[in-house]
Amino acid sequence: MEPMNEQLDPDGRLRHLLTLDGLPRPVMEALLDRAQAIVDHGVAGAPLAGQAVCTLFFEPSTRTRMSFQRAAQRLGADVLAFDASTSSTTKGETALDTLRNIEAMGVRGFVVRHAADGAVASLAAAAGAGTALVNAGDGRSAHPTQGLLDMLTLRQAKGRDFSALKVVIVGDIRHSRVARSDLHALRTLGAGEIRVCAPASLLPTDATLDGCQVFDDFDAALDGVDAVMMLRLQRERMEEGLVPSLEGYHRDYGLTMARLRRAAAEAVVLHPGPMNRGVEIDDEVADGPQSLILRQVANGVAVRAAVLEALLG
Incomplete structure (x- = not known):
């Protein structure tokens, strides 16, 4: 079953x-509105008291895992942190058997990160009735809560109407699940102009870039944009050396203060982390007044609380 059919119930409500x-x-905007309300007013009571959420991560994570755990705690849920390196997966247990065994303990909320494309959708298709899964990043495919928190951060900085917004996504788009989710969200929310910029070796060859303006000249791509979304080089997902040198990459695609001046005067800078400082972004940009990188991290807790509440509340 396709992920979109699997994640909505017949009434159009989120199931996963x-x-x-x-x-x-409307579903996307409702999640963003609820997340903003949580930013503004917090969570009243403990809407998920008595429920358990398992962070089922088969890949390393800092921001995503911890913000989901924090979000679940704020909602009053019990949190079970799964560590693949010390689990029975090291003895050969499959991800599906792991899920089913934890389900048998009465857990109905799962936040899953996996290296394989489509792995989370496959687990969702096999999950029991009443079990809800959140994709916390699968392969190169999707990272939906990162896309949502990026959109919330943009809304806070630029307003709800994206129709006049010019956004550029820069870097290793080929290997980035974040870029794919951001592109899906920007299209859905009606962004006026979506640019992508990368060397040809780091651009996807499928339909990911449909409707985007594609640049290989970073300086040209920055002209007049309202938001710059930087990506790291995902060397762990590269089958071959797609970038001749990190020094050359920084020269051509690194965001410096001098380069940032080509963007609109009030342009903002985003990055999903972890950052490779001195490669795709300089310290003075990452830590500068136009950077919203730490606000993205803060917004991640609110967005993930909104998602868990929608699925389990």
Whole structure:
């Protein structure tokens, strides 16, 4: 079953959150509105008291894992932190058997990160009735809560109407699940102009870039943009050396203060982390007044609380 069919019930409500690709705009905006309300007013009571959420991560994570755990705690849920390196997966247990065994303990909320494309959707298709899964990043495919928190951060900085917004996504788009989810969200929310910029070796060859303006000249791509979304080089996902040198990459695609001046005067800078400082972004940009990188991290807790509440509340 396709992820979009799997993640919505017949009434169009969220059953799982697997991808932003095709997620209806009203559903997306409702999640963003709820997340903003949590930013503004916090969470009243403990809406998930008595429920348990398992962070089922088969890949390393800092921001995503900890913000989901923090979000679940704020909602009053019990949190079970799964560590693949010390689990029975090291003895050969499959991800599906792991899920089913934890389900048998009465857990109904799962936040799953996996290296394989489509792995979370496959687990969702096999999950029991009443079990809800959130994709916390699968392969190169999707990272929907990162896409949502990026959109919330942009809304806070630039307003709800994206129709006049010019956004550029820069870097290793080929290997980035974040870029894919951001592109899905920007299209759904009606962004006026979406640019992508990378060397040809780091651009996807599928339909990911449909409707985007594609640049290989970073200086040209920055002209007049309202938001710059930087990506790290995902060397762990590269089958071959797609970048001749880190020094050359920084020269051509690194965001410096001098380069940032080509953007609009009030342009903002985002990065999903972890950052490779001195490669795709300089310290003075990452830590500068136009950077919203730490606000993204803070917004991640609110967005993930909104998602868990929608699925389990």
